[in-house]
Amino acid sequence: LQIHISTKYRRKLTDRIPGPFCYPILGCVGEATTLTPKRLISKSFEMYELYGHTIKVWILDKLFILTSNADFMEQILSHPTQTRKIRLYNIIKPWVGEGLLLSGEKKWYTRRKIITPAFHFSILEKFLEVFDRQTSVLMDCLAERADGKTAFDVMPYICSAALDIITETAMGVDVNAQTDKTMPYTMAVREMSGLITWRLVRAYLHDEWLFSILCPLKKLRQTKLITTMHKFTRNVIEKRRRDLEKYIKSDINMENYDPDNIGIRKHKALLDLLLQATIDGNPMSDEDIREEVDTFMSAGHDTTTTALSFTLYLVSRHPEVQQKLLDEIHAIFGEKSVEPFTPAKLSDLKYMECVIKESLRLYPPVPFIGREITEDFRYSHPVLGDGIIPASTQFIVSIFNALRAPSIYDRPSEFIPDRHRESSLNSPFIFVPFSAGPRNCIGQRFAMLEIKVALCKILREYELLPLGDDVEPILGILLRSENGMQLGMRRRSAA
Numbered sequence: 351l352q353i354h355i356s357t358k359y360r361r362k363l364t365d366r367i368p369g370p371f372c373y374p375i376l377g378c379v380g381e382a383t384t385l386t387p388k389r390l391i392s393k394s395f396e397m398y399e400l401y402g403h404t405i406k407v408w409i410l411d412k413l414f415i416l417t418s419n420a421d422f423m424e425q426i427l428s429h430p431t432q433t434r435k436i437r438l439y440n441i442i443k444p445w446v447g448e449g450l451l452l453s454g455e456k457k458w459y460t461r462r463k464i465i466t467p468a469f470h471f472s473i474l475e476k477f478l479e480v481f482d483r484q485t486s487v488l489m490d491c492l493a494e495r496a497d498g499k500t501a502f503d504v505m506p507y508i509c510s511a512a513l514d515i516i517t518e519t520a521m522g523v524d525v526n527a528q529t530d531k532t533m534p535y536t537m538a539v540r541e542m543s544g545l546i547t548w549r550l551v552r553a554y555l556h557d558e559w560l561f562s563i564l565c566p567l568k569k570l571r572q573t574k575l576i577t578t579m580h581k582f583t584r585n586v587i588e589k590r591r592r593d594l595e596k597y598i599k600s601d602i603n604m605e606n607y608d609p610d611n612i613g614i615r616k617h618k619a620l621l622d623l624l625l626q627a628t629i630d631g632n633p634m635s636d637e638d639i640r641e642e643v644d645t646f647m648s649a650g651h652d653t654t655t656t657a658l659s660f661t662l663y664l665v666s667r668h669p670e671v672q673q674k675l676l677d678e679i680h681a682i683f684g685e686k687s688v689e690p691f692t693p694a695k696l697s698d699l700k701y702m703e704c705v706i707k708e709s710l711r712l713y714p715p716v717p718f719i720g721r722e723i724t725e726d727f728r729y730s731h732p733v734l735g736d737g738i739i740p741a742s743t744q745f746i747v748s749i750f751n752a753l754r755a756p757s758i759y760d761r762p763s764e765f766i767p768d769r770h771r772e773s774s775l776n777s778p779f780i781f782v783p784f785s786a787g788p789r790n791c792i793g794q795r796f797a798m799l800e801i802k803v804a805l806c807k808i809l810r811e812y813e814l815l816p817l818g819d820d821v822e823p824i825l826g827i828l829l830r831s832e833n834g835m836q837l838g839m840r841r842r843s844a845a
């Protein structure tokens with residue numbers, strides 16, 4: 351009865367929004383508990399086909415509005431105050447705290463202002479050397495699989511390289527994730543990412559309290575992993591803060607400074623920029639910085655892993671695309687003498703950009719995002735007309751469906767990189783793998799540069815072969831393939 355009364359106002363406000371039949375009080379709770387991450391993809395297409403591109407679903411007293419309509423999502427995503435994230439994201443909160451990804455409203459706004467300069471092109475340019483060096487390690491690791499006839503899952507290799515890259519750029523620390531599989535910090539990050547995915551596909555374990563009751567051993571394990579990760583990040587922050595203070599007090603030129611701690615590198619990391627940042631005249635506390643660095647670690651390695659792995663998979667299945675990519679790489683960097691990576695040269699890789707975008711369109715690493723509506727929100731929908739989304743609605747943007755909308759993309763399920771030469775498809779609320787509006791991905795240029803460097807190096811050295819099973823995408827906070835991302839490789843000189 352309480353649920354019925356508390357939802358009455360919200361039901362009335364949203365009665366014109368279509369959606370599947372929901373039982374009184376229970377809503378669609380029965381169907382929601384039977385949905386598997388794999389079935390979610392086909393189910394979402396069925397629902398949009400049946401009800402249009404904006405749908406409502408009740409689960410007990412919770413109202414979800416799902417949309418893949420560009421105009422409608424723009425109204426929420428570009429709104430300056432509707433910035434609070436849906437509760438589902440809380441699953442990573444014990445790890446990243448209220449860093450940029452999870453913080454809301456005022457805290458988010460202040461942090462975003464401080465962190466944005468850390469992703470300026472002039473800073474990212476310095477990371478090209480890290481991308482290059484760590485991808486060279488990846489190339490050595492891939493050599494063991496490049497026999498030209500055996501299919502393998504490329505994702506674990508990419509994941510270790512992405513972990514090395516993000517740890518070095520975020521914290522200035524070399525953790526050798528690709529060559530040393532026993533380092534406690536990287537083992538913890540890997541295990542934690544796996545644990546998050548495991549919990550995500552079990553809706554009843556999203557709540558931290560229920561998770562502790564139903565899976566006490568896993569909860570204990572999670573606590574241990576988080577302790578390991580936090581301890582590592584805090585140690586690095588303390589060390590870098592001491593280094594920085596020493597540097598400020600003395601006349602030592604940072605370039606000549608020789609860090610005594612093994613593994614700590616000289617070039618500036620994102621964390622150094624945070625150490626120098628101030629909020630209202632006060633420096634950020636170590637705990638504030640820890641949250642942000644852990645956010646970069648969490649948001650910045652699994653996403654690029656997924657993007658690069660799907661891109662390699664798609665290129666392996668399209669030899670004509672692979673040849674065009676190779677021709678472009680040779681034209682810009684030379685066939686024999688290999689010129690170093692520069693931002694200008696990387697931005698000349700126009701065809702490669704189309705290929706990466708088309709891969710992000712078909713397989714967006716973040717398949718959906720959500721906002722919790724904080725106060726009644728007046729909207730104007732191109733099909734449903736004007737209306738109000740009531741406060742506390744969980745508003746879900748289906749990036750996966752938006753990027754395959756037949757009304758926007760001709761032959762939406764086909765891999766056609768050249769379609770991105772058309773500027774209309776690149777407008778911010780149409781092409782949304784990095785979201786859009788004030789809370790879009792702060793790391794998107796970082797990710798594009800990292801992927802471009804990796805593609806250049808891999809394709810120059812190896813031919814990708816269409817071996818192994820096709821991908822079977824499943825939806826979670828991140829898009830995954832149930833059977834990995836299989837392909838074959840052959841050294842070009844051996845072709």
Ligand code: HEM
Binds near residue numbers: 646
């Ligand atoms: C291909 C790779 C990537 C994709 C597809 C991606 C996608 C996204 C998306 C869709 C969001 C919006 C999330 C939301 O609204 O809930 C987001 C936010 C964010 N991303 Fe990325 N991301 C990628 C790489 C990165 C990298 C490399 C970093 C850091 C180095 C990063 C850091 C962040 C952060 C901190 C936010 C939160 C921004 C805010 O709320 O102000 N991402 N990303």
